[in-house]
Each structure stands twice: as C-alpha cells, then as structure tokens.
Amino acid sequence: ELKNLKTLSHRHLVKVFGSYTDKEYIAFLMNPVADCNLYDFLRRPEGLNSRDRHDIRRFFGCLAGAVHYLHECKIRHRDLSSRNILVYQGEIFISDLGSAYNWAGNQASVTQDRNVPASLDYMAPEVARRWPRSSSSDMWSLGIVFLEMAT
DSSP, X not given: OHHHHHTOOOTTBOEEEEEEEXXXXXXXXXEOOOSEEHHHHHTOTXXXXXXXXXXXXXXXXXXXXXXXXXXXXXXXXXXXXGGGEEEETTEEEEOOGGGOEEOTTSSOSOBOOSOOOOOGGGOOHHHXXXXXXXXXXXXXXXXXXXXXXXX
C-alpha cells in the first residue's frame, strides 16, 4: 500500500516519502508538516479574517481537484474529514491516506469492508449501513467537509 501512495503526485495531497514502524504503530513520513488541520483552522479562537474566508473559497476547488485525482488513480480515501486535511501557509493538503483503498488491480471499485475507520460525522449512508460503497462515498464525505467550511 505504501508503494502505491508514494507514486501519488498532486499539489493538494501530502507527499508520502516512506514509513517506519514500532511495536504498536505504522507511521508515514510525509511533507508538508502542517500549521494545523482544517478542523482547527475553522475553529480558531480569534475567528476567521477576510483572507481566511478567501482561502476557504479557494480550498473548495483544491479539495475537489485532489479527490478527483485520487479517483482517477483508482484510489478511494475512505476517511475524508476536516481533521484529515492539513493547512500549511495558506495551502491545503489531503492527508491520512493510511486507510485508502486502491482498486486498480481489482475488477470492481465497489467494496464492502466492515472495518473502515471512517469518521462517523462524515460517513456516507451506505458506509454507515455497511452496504457496498464506491468513490461516491468519498464525495459524500467531501460534501460534509464543504458544508463545514461554509458554515
């Protein structure tokens, strides 16, 4: 899986360079290291200024383009949420590709995995019901992120 992630190259995806493990965890080495995640960015105590609101509008297209790129590469993120999107120097990056699913070598892009670590608030209805899911499930989650950004 790491081999697949290392081949991805999009300006709004974190770049995975490698990984390491210890007794309990597998960690990815990636770039950039963020200022914060989108969840925290949207909830800063000082609020959002006019520059931040301009960036948020721009983020919509950046995120849509990155998800489209993943799907073109036959990869489903499976855990899109504002906590898995990084903000760094006014740019945005989708991260946490550890549970991503690559269907390039399989016959179908539809799966029914019961152990998907998706965030409940962002989970598509078919995922919550443990029904077969596809890249449309990522689009649902992205829509929830967009709602969060707009409110």
